[in-house]
Amino acid sequence: MTTDRAFTPLDRLLTEAQRALDTVFGNPPARRPNPAGDTPDVVLEPDARRHAAGLMRINHVGEVCAQGLYFGQAAVARDPSTRAHLLEAAQEETDHLGWCADRLRELDSRPSLFNPLWYAGSYAIGTLAGLRGDGWNLGFVVETERQVEAHLDEHLETLPPADQRSREILKVMKIDEARHADHAEHAGARILPAPIPAVMALASRAMKTIAYRL
Template sequence: MIDKIISEVDFALKLFTVPQKGLRTSPSENVSNSNHELSDDDVKQTARLMRVNHTGEVCAQALYRGQLFFNSDEVTEKALKHAAFEEIDHLNWCEQRIKELGGKTSYLNPIFYMSSFSLGAIAGKIDNKFNLGFLEETEKQVTTHLEGHIKKISKNDKKTHAILEQMKYDEQCHQKTAKSLGSKELPSFFQKIMNATSKLMTKTTYWI
């Protein structure tokens, strides 16, 4: 147990200090779109929304690590690790776009990482079907969240739209995987806790 705790602390520290390596290049790489085509207000708002999405990806890493902490099912472990690895791509794409827009990532990331890890660990401790249900519900809420951002961002910002559309597709695939593995629907109170945490993260990281 001590070794696992040390490993998790090491992972968290590296997440915030060392650039993470993914497999895929950003979907925006092949899109011809300049920030000069956007108004100053569009650039500012999009940078803030992408900061929210970046923190969401930090939370995703924490959730998956928390879920894996007590998990003993090999199939669930494979699904969680696959999802987490794809989320590293999302993390990189969001951070890259934030920099291109002249924005900054959130100072609150470490706090949300710790809270998300704890929530994931609770889900993983209960049972495997619940753990998969937690994965499904997480991806469902993230998909809804991304759809909202896609509507808010200027249609002229094709780079950001390309990123968010791919992220949305990946999240939907993760949700379907969890369901196909026999996920259990979460109790309404647990869904409400997840939703409240998500709203808190969204509202604070938009500004900080």
């Protein structure tokens, strides 16, 4: 007969460190097939390829930030169901991370040089949100995912028309993000005070400007 092992603070610290290393420096595998599937790839003109790579690098950074946010929130979530919701969402974000990384390689590009910073900042924000309580935890999920939905819509419109592989990936990502937000709302998310969404949007614009090139 076996019993569940109780995790020590050191165990939890090592788990969080491993998650950070996997997200920032590793290549965590996606559980679901890449939505681009058999969509034909085409040779893009140099400017179009650079633009597509810049957009996909932004989306890759977004998934790095999502991992940091969700893992930080889950680490301090009080309710087991909230923690499970956050970790489930994080797994789907891992799929997105893998798909975006694949597409960057296909475009002969690379992830952002600042990924360690993006992850650390997002983890800190997630932890602080979680410490305020599960309603705030879920409120941050809703606001984050709604803002991500908006920038995915923007990218779907501005991708080079011939880049159907990137477009197929972003379509599935948008569906997933909307579902994460809906689930969080139904689970009891709080509406964040007015200044917080505005600050989040400002930080997102700064991240996108930097990540597009670096």
